[in-house]
Amino acid sequence: MDKFKFIINDLERALLTMNHEKAESIVINATSISSPIEIASELISQVLQKIGEAWEEGKLALSQVYMSGVICEEIIEKILPPSDPNRKNQPKMAIAVFEDYHLLGKRIIYSTLRASGFELTDLGGGLTSENLVGIIKKEKIKILLLSVLMLPSALRIKELKSKLSDSDVKIIVGGAPFRFDNNLWKEVGADGYGKDSSEALEIVNKLMEGSV
């Protein structure tokens, strides 16, 4: 991690000012001292985590978190394409918006995870319990990240969980209702809850280590 300490702030600044060119040149220069997977999982992941935490503390806005994630995702796509054998070896993971078409939260988490070297399938929005149960079983998904906007949808995750009682999928939830009620994720039986992109990344890292 030490090898990135001189560029981490520069990269953060470039992202927050939406200077795509500058951010890309910082990352490309870093390839002379590190492998693409290390850049993704250490440098980019750390910067995006820092930006996510700053949003949580009210120091940054969601639009800045979103734009930073999208820029990083595009850069990582260039140095570490999806087919690259150096990408993280991981269980099958997917992300979806449950019963809703407000897609921004999902997009932020998707970008953050991909830019950090993870592979995941974007299932889109407007999915119901029935849709998800079918997809999870067919695709043998092991980690499902679910974004939710409305309280009734959040409450219906309980029903989804019970329909998946014979599956070993882990469901990680996030979105507005969970942010306004810290106990809600436990109430609906989720396996984890990420308040923001940095927490989502942390949880996925823990799942990979088998500690969640």
Added chain:
Amino acid sequence: MKTKDMTSMERVLTTLSHKEPDRVPLFLLATMHGAKELGMSIKDYFAKGENVAEGQLRINSKYHTDCLYPFFYAPLETEAFGGDVIFTDDGPPNSGIPLIKDIEKINCLQAPKVKDTKVLHKVLKSIQLLKEKAKGETPIIGVVMSPFSLPVLQLGFEKYLDIIHFRKDMFNHLMQVNQEFCIDWANAQLEAGATAICYFDPVSSSTIIPRELYLETGLQIAKQTIAQIKGPTATHFASGNCLPISDLVSQTGTAVVGVSSNEDIGVIKNAFKDKLTVLGNLNGVEMRRWTREETHRIVRDIIQKAAPSGGFILSDNHGEIPFQVPDEVLLTISETVQTFGVYPITKKQQ
């Protein structure tokens, strides 16, 4: 609609002038509970203005709330533009797949005229009916989405953020169309009998965009739009933070600011003191499982911090109380305001 000497209208007007009325005004913004009162599904309830008017009157009478709030649902305005609305049995009607799929079509977008848009007429009907019943004693709050926030429903958040940042021409056209509609819609509600307009503007909140971007965009749109609305407005950030822009919100011409439960109500009150009336900030999502004791404690705490010297209305933080919040909680909120919201506010014993 009357407690002690003041009507709800007098109570609200007194607090808006930053003076202490007889007690803290309560805006219990329960949009869907009226369906329960009438024994109807949410979809049937929102199908007619008569239902919403009756539902609001029953809520007003049951919970002694100080306003009538004929707000139907957030995607009503995209419905006016031709978008889809998805109804469920247990929550607010939600917007379907965004209406504008190809952003290049934004330049052809035109504002619907209120007089020609049937879906809006049921709202006007409910306002007219409420006006007859309220007899000027209870404020009737109409609702518009800000031209700056409506695009989230029209085209989705991602596309909208891209347009804000990279397609100024398209952004300007979208704002022009939405402003034309917003002003027409707000003024139609005022003409029908609304006392004031709640201007929902969550995208302007500091949770969503940074102050610098608000200065260039949401602030300018709010100033231009509010200036053309022919009545008082309340700006609501629908659970979003606003402390970092409190000095700017005060310049928009609005009279009230609806604030988030994520920000300290005492700090917010100080930031807006003598400038804007603060509306908030009970956590609507948590409210679903509050006990009677918790409800008492939370309501009293907010009153203690924000009510002294007026300029405060107790409400939830989102402008729409979830359908899952039990009647008992709403009754306890009301009862706590009647008991501990009487001026002068006495200090709670620790």
